[in-house]
Amino acid sequence: MCVRNYNNKPVKFFLFDIRKCDHHRLPLHHFLKLILSPAAERLRYILGEEDDMPTPTLFTEMDTLQQDGDELEWKESARWVKFEEKVEEGGERWSKPHVSTLSLHSLFELRTCIQTGTVLLDLEGYSLPQIVDEIIEQQVDEGMLSPDLREKISFVLLRKHRHQTKKPIHRSLADMGKASVSIPYTVCPDLRNKFMKKIPRDAEASNVLVGEVDFLDKPFVAFVRLAQATTLGGLTEVPVPTRFLFILLGPTGKAKSYNQIGRAIATLMVDDLFSDVAYKARDREDLIAGIDEFLDEVIVLPPGEWDPKIRIEPPKKVTSADKRKSVFSLNELGQPNGAAGGGGGLAEDEEIVCVCGRFCGGLFLDIKRKIPWLLSDFYEGFHIQSISAVLFIYLGCITNAITFGGLLGDATDNYQGVMESFLGTALSGTVFCLFSGQPLIILSSTGPILIFEKLLFEFSKNNGIDYMELRLWIGIHSCLQCFLLVATDASYIIKYMTRFTEEGFSSLISFIFISDAIKKMMGSFKYYPINTDFKPDYVTAYKCECLAPDPSLDWSQLSKKECVKYGGSLVGNTCKYVPDLALMSFILFFGTYSMTVSLKKFKFSRYFPTKLRKLISDFSIFMAIMTFVGLDRLIGLKTPKLIVPTEFKPTRPDRGWIVLPFGKNPWWVYLASFVPALLVTILIFMDQQISAVIVNRKENKLRKGCGYHLDLFWVGVLMAACSFLGLPWYVAATVISIAHIDSLKMESESSAPGEQPQFLGVREQRLTGILVFVLTGVSIFLAPILQFIPMPVLYGVFLYMGVASLSGIQFWERIKLYMMPSKYQPDFPFLRHVPLRRVHLFTLVQIICLAVLWVLKSTVLAILFPVMAGRTASRPVTTAERRPNRKRSHLRWEL
Known part of the structure; x- marks a missing residue:
């Protein structure tokens, strides 16, 4: 199809199959709008042009003309970075940032002002008096202004400017001497203005001047865009160069109307799409087209159904204008499949995890991808946030090592114990963080491995086979099998893992952490029973x-x-009085958890400066631990304390640090161990890769990519190394890894007033993981210090890890929907497209599967858990299936 544009040039449009339209292709109403609307066609050519320079952020200030005694002055009345801030009626403070609410009439009046007033684009301006002279000269030449009003207009526009941040009114030399009116505005504001921190670097200003005068009989309107942003003295509150200037002076009696028009243009100037139009406009009609597009997107609230005096709070997440811009993009319209902007093609994980068709192709790609980031993986770790992350994860790791080591010692008759658990955690974790593809993953032992070790020890004991030698050969075979999986790019299987698999796995691990923390806490009540019959007054x-x-x-x-x-x-x-140690332990346990949660949320509090709030939030876990360790020391009760080995020697006296491969078992055992090794390999492969998929979610905004093949390679190497040293086997720990990522999340520092800090990604580096495991290794030398930490405090940390890892899991959010009436349910996207009964049915199926896995985890079948979890995936999920707006009858990725 071909139509003519406003320059009478042919325009080509791609016609799409309407039945196949989705959110990545051009919607039908926008397609028709481009054909029928001259304004939309203008914007298509304005915004569709290639431009290497990004549009700067605009700071907009509105000044109103007021009488100061016998003199006139321009007084700052409002400002915008993203949201509006007004000077309160008392004139002593700024209002809270709020969403600008405009009357539809003011927008139409603004359109009329632009249509009938003076528009100067790319004006060469170097000072305010020169710019004012250019505007007045233009109006006089066009017959819009009488020449005898030239001096009066110039006098008014060059009055001094009083800003809300400045208490004294500074005057220029011209004002002080009152001998000239050429430059009677304030000097540049204080460069130390704290508000500058809220304005992005390289921002530019747009100034709006509105007021009423008694010598005009019709409005004086001008819109100016300077060729280069110029600092115009004290025109702007902050030292930001001015790019745009809007002036509206009119007859007396309409001050309120003028003020509304000024707010309208100021709001448009901070709108992402209109600011692009303002920078690229070639004439007056382009600006009018931008206003028309803004009017198309405006939502009108009927009068009487809301209170206009109420200030609307800024949203937690500001909607991007990219979708509005994409409608007018020449690049997107030029692609018949709508593939521009991320539509179509493979997802990121599908591109990275592929069958390369050559030996170790995936491994080489992982190494090639990671080498450019190697240096930054270390220097990016030098940040105060890393300290809090190290302390948090370290305490979680040593608690897990002690717990797992104790259970492993009971299961293997102390062939492996707490000392082996500490040494293995330190060795495996340090090597993995140094050389792996995803160093944010934390290695730890898991429940299925513990059950396998227990079964293997009982089998060896009952059949007269040396347990450590048999375990060594299983580790060697498992290592070779991992190498085979790496060489054949077997990590490709992660493409088959759906949301169902991820949510089921991560939810189960989180629930295990929560239940174990509560179980251990309840064990204190059994070990230190409460004497309910004790009455101190009668004997x-x-x-x-x-x-x-x-x-x-x-x-x-x-x-x-x-x-x-x-x-x-x-x-x-x-x-004698018997102290209630169980109750004290519970206070330490729940107090640590609740204080951690409270301090973690403190960064959203309204108290104290932003940096202090963020610092308290980052160190929330450390502060909670230190608080309750201090409370325990102050009370002086003998609560159960952390027990760390103090001597560097194997737990079992009759074994050494090296396990020899030959001499204690028959030769056929070396070959037959291939069979149990296959089971261990499947267990480790699925456990490692599912955890890696969860860590590498797109929601975490990891920019350095993943390394599934490289991770599995080093897990295999460490399997063999730990087997030779008689140490436990290690694999990715889901909950601790998620906690590691959460402790390293970054948020924007410079944000507009009212704008919530935006999640920027994760501080990807290797330093925190390395320090965690190095500290774990030297913990035996820190025993005199660590012995003061009560175990209930660490149980509280475990509880926090489990609860925190549930946040962001959609499965957990859908479980909570069962207990909510429909009118109180959050506005989740999937609830807009899927009937609630089907959502509940889908959630019920997940709950049943989770319950089955929960029951099996306590039996010998727990070693098959990763295989059973992986069975929930049936085929690769393409990018198209991940799109949330596709209306389907089933729930596969709609949820």
């Missing part, structure tokens, strides 16, 4: 007797206080 019934000074007297019915008061003595074990 006779509890084997605590009161002996009178005179043996002939019977004082057994007296209370303790009476016995002591009258000179008696208390005899018996129950006479």
Whole structure:
């Protein structure tokens, strides 16, 4: 199809199959709009042009003309970076940032002003007096302004400017001497203005001047775009060069209307799409087209159904204008399949994890991808946020190492214990963080591995086979099998992992952390039972007797206080107060968890400066631990403490640090160990790759890419190394890895007033992981310090890890929908496209599967858990299936 544009040139349009339209292709109403609307056609050519220079952020300030005694002055009344801030009626403070609410009438009046007023684009301006002279000269030449009003207009426009941030009113030399009116505006504002921190670097300003005067009978309107942004003295509150200038002076009696028009143009100037139009406009009609597009997108609230005096709070996440811009993009329209802007093609993971068709092709690609980032992987770790991450993950790792080491010692008759767990964690974790493809992953032992070790030890004991030698050969075979999987690009299988698999796996691990923390805490109540029958005031019934000074007297019915008061003595074990260690442990446990949660949310508080809030939030876990360790020391009760090995030697005295491969088992055992090794390989492969998929989610905005093949390679190497040293086997720990990522999340520092900090990504580096595992290794030398940490405090950290890892899991959000009436349910995108009953049905299926896995995890079948979790995926999921707006009857990726 071909139509003519406003320059009478032919325009080509691609016609799409309407039935196949989705959010990556051009919607039908926009397509028709481009054909029928001259304004939309103009914007298509304005915004569709290639431009290497990004549009600067605009700071907009509106000044109104006011009477200051016998003199006129321009007083700052409002400002915008993204949201509007007004000077309150008292004139002493700024209002809270809020969404600008404009009347439709003011937008139409603004359109009329641009249509009938003076528009000067790319004006060569170097000072405000020169710019004012150019505007007045243009109006006089066009017959819009009488020449006898030239001096009066110039006098008004060059009055001094009073800004809200400046308490004294500084005057220029011309004002002080009152001998000239050429430059009577304020000097440049204080460069130390704190508001500058809220304005992005390289920002430019647009100034809006509105007011009423008694010598005009019709409005004086001008819109100016300077060829180069220029600092115009004290025109702007902050030292930002001015690019745009809008002036509206009119007859008296319409000050409110003028003020609304000024707010309208100021709001448009901070709109991402209109600011692009303003920078690229070639004439007046282009600006009018931009206003028309803004009017097309405006939503009108009926009068009487809301209170216009209410200030609308800024949204937590500002909607990007990219979708509006894409409608007018020549590049996107030029592609018949709508592939521009990320539509079509493979997803990121599908491109990275591929079958390369050559030996170790995926491994070489991972290495090639990681080498350019190697240096930054270290120097980017030098940040104060890394300190809090190291302390947090370190405490989680040593607690896990002690817990797992103790259980492993019981299961293997101390062939592997706490010391082996510490050494293995330190060795495996350090090597993995140094050389892996995804150093944010934290290695740890898992429940299925523990059960496998227990079964293997019992099998060896019952059949007279040396356990450590058999375990060594299983580790060697498993290492070789991992190498084979790496060489054949077997990590390609992760393309088959759906949201169902990810959510089920991560939810189960999170619930295990939560339940284990609670179980260990409840164990304190069994070990230190509460004496519910203890009554301190009466002694006779509890084997605590009161002996009178005179043996002939019977004082057994007296209370303790009476016995002591009258000179008696208390005899018996129950006479002394028995401290309630279980209750104290619970206080430490729940106090650590609740304080961590509270301090973590403190960065969203309204108290204290932003940097202090963020610092408190980053160190929330460390502060909570130190607080309750101090409380425990202050009370002085003998609560259970962290027990760390103090000597560097194997847990079992009759074994060494090196396991020899030959001499204790028959030769056929070396070959037969291939079979159990295959089971271990499947277990490790699925556990490692599912955890890696969760860590490498697109929501985490990781920019350095992943390395599934490289990760599996080093897991295989460490399997063999740990087998030779008689240390536990290690694989990616989902919950601790998620906690590691959460502790390293970055947010924008310079944000507009009212704008919530935006998630920028994760501080990707290797330093925090290396330090965590190095500290784990030297923990045996830190035993004198670590022995003061109560175990209930660490259980509280475990509970926080489990609960925190549930946030962001859609499965958990859908579970909570069961308990919410429909009118209180959050506005999730999937609830807009999928019936609620089908959402509940899908969630119920996930809950049943999760319950089955939960039951099986406590049996010998737990070693098959990763295989069973992986069975929920059936085929690769393409990019098209991930699109949330495709209306389908099933729930596969709609949820």
